[in-house]
Amino acid sequence: MLLRLLPWLAAAWLMAVGIYGMVTSRHYVHLIGCLSVVQSGTYVLLLAIGFVWHSGPPIFYDHPPGTPAVDPVMQALVLTDVVVGAAVSALLLALALQLHKRRNTLDPQELEPIP
Amino acid sequence: MKYSLVLRYALCILALIVLAPAAVLVALHMPAFGEQLPAYGATVNAHVPYMRQATNVVTAIIFDVRGVDTLGEEFIFVAAITGLAVLLRGGRGEDASRKPIHTDGRWLPARSEAVALLIRWMLPATVAFSIYVMAHGQLTPGGGFQAGAMLASALLLLFLGDGYRSWRQVTPPTVMHVLEALGAVGCVGVGLLPLALGAGFLENVLPQGQPKSLTGGGLIPLFNVAVGMAITGGFANALVEFLEETREPEAEGEQ
Numbered sequence: 001m002l003l004r005l006l007p008w009l010a011a012a013w014l015m016a017v018g019i020y021g022m023v024t025s026r027h028y029v030h031l032i033g034c035l036s037v038v039q040s041g042t043y044v045l046l047l048a049i050g051f052v053w054h055s056g057p058p059i060f061y062d063h064p065p066g067t068p069a070v071d072p073v074m075q076a077l078v079l080t081d082v083v084v085g086a087a088v089s090a091l092l093l094a095l096a097l098q099l100h101k102r103r104n105t106l107d108p109q110e111l112e113p114i115p
Numbered sequence: 116m117k118y119s120l121v122l123r124y125a126l127c128i129l130a131l132i133v134l135a136p137a138a139v140l141v142a143l144h145m146p147a148f149g150e151q152l153p154a155y156g157a158t159v160n161a162h163v164p165y166m167r168q169a170t171n172v173v174t175a176i177i178f179d180v181r182g183v184d185t186l187g188e189e190f191i192f193v194a195a196i197t198g199l200a201v202l203l204r205g206g207r208g209e210d211a212s213r214k215p216i217h218t219d220g221r222w223l224p225a226r227s228e229a230v231a232l233l234i235r236w237m238l239p240a241t242v243a244f245s246i247y248v249m250a251h252g253q254l255t256p257g258g259g260f261q262a263g264a265m266l267a268s269a270l271l272l273l274f275l276g277d278g279y280r281s282w283r284q285v286t287p288p289t290v291m292h293v294l295e296a297l298g299a300v301g302c303v304g305v306g307l308l309p310l311a312l313g314a315g316f317l318e319n320v321l322p323q324g325q326p327k328s329l330t331g332g333g334l335i336p337l338f339n340v341a342v343g344m345a346i347t348g349g350f351a352n353a354l355v356e357f358l359e360e361t362r363e364p365e366a367e368g369e370q
Binding site: 004005007008012019023024048049050051052053055057058059060061065066069070071072073074075076079080082083084086087088090091093094095097098108109 | 119120123124127142145146147148149150151152153155156157159160161164165170171172173175176177181184185188191192195196198199202203254255256258260261264327346349350353356357360
């Protein structure tokens with residue numbers, strides 16, 4: 001039973017610690033790292049939805065089409081997630097770099113809202 | 116008003132109150148783990164290998180079944196890289212011979228010859244493997260997205276082994292910009308090609324070729340290579356923009 005709940009629990013745990021880290025973060029680079037942890041939770045969730053016991057990968061090169069395979073749609077979604085995640089992380093890190101140049105701090109709590 | 120910790124907690128709890136009921140509702144209706152293949156995935160697994168001569172069904176979904184989504188994703192990527200370039204442009208390191216910023220108390224160790232030698236062995240192998248991954252996208256695990264990221268990182272190995280200047284000589288920004296733009300235009304071109312042949316946008320009407328061959332899958336290899344070009348150029352540009360920040364700023368009034 002626990003084994004059947006484990007993927008959902010792992011996904012929920014990754015999301016929860018990531019969100020906790022984002023809320024309490026005192027450094028923007030750390031915050032962006034936490035965002036990646038939240039995103040890892042979505043990878044685990046999507047892959048768990050597509051998983052089927054006693055199935056192989058959805059790649060029919062070595063074994064003929066028709067062999068039991070896990071859900072390829074979820075894997076395609078995870079790939080999309082990874083690529084967009086990498087690009088967004090890069091953009092956020094660039095924002096953090098500009099912030100450090102302009103305000104000389106990376107602590108979210110040291111920032112004043114722009115008037 | 117500063118963003119105090121109390122305010123951040125309050126906003127988080129407010130968001131949780133709004134969103135948690137929906138999350139709990141979804142969690143209660145989740146399918147049992149590993150019991151049954153979702154209908155869409157089962158259908159795709161059953162039919163796509165025969166329809167498209169593509170053995171990697173994940174790539175077939177990305178570049179054919181859900182091709183329009185990939186086009187959107189591709190442009191999200193290009194837009195993010197463009198935003199990054201706009202944020203980090205100018206001021207620093209446009210000239211490839213700039214010295215690195217010197218920080219007091221931070222020792223810059225000399226590059227080890229062992230590292231340089233190892234990189235010279237690794238680099239061609241990594242580049243060849245990236246191209247292999249890109250070319251076999253519709254056959255074995257891999258594809259344009261993965262290969263593009265690998266290729267841009269492989270070029271970065273040169274920075275590790277031979278230093279900033281050699282790396283900049285191998286990845287001139289103009290070439291990488293053109294590569295990224297050609298890839299993005301290529302993705303749209305691949306979508307428009309079937310229109311010229313009298314079919315729908317991104318409809319896979321090209322001959323499907325032989326199973327397990329590099330040219331099998333009709334539009335899939337073309338789309339794959341276009342995406343690979345865009346991702347290579349995009350990541351290489353992002354890396355160039357970031358590493359330019361480690362160079363000394365150019366003197367004021369030079370621009």
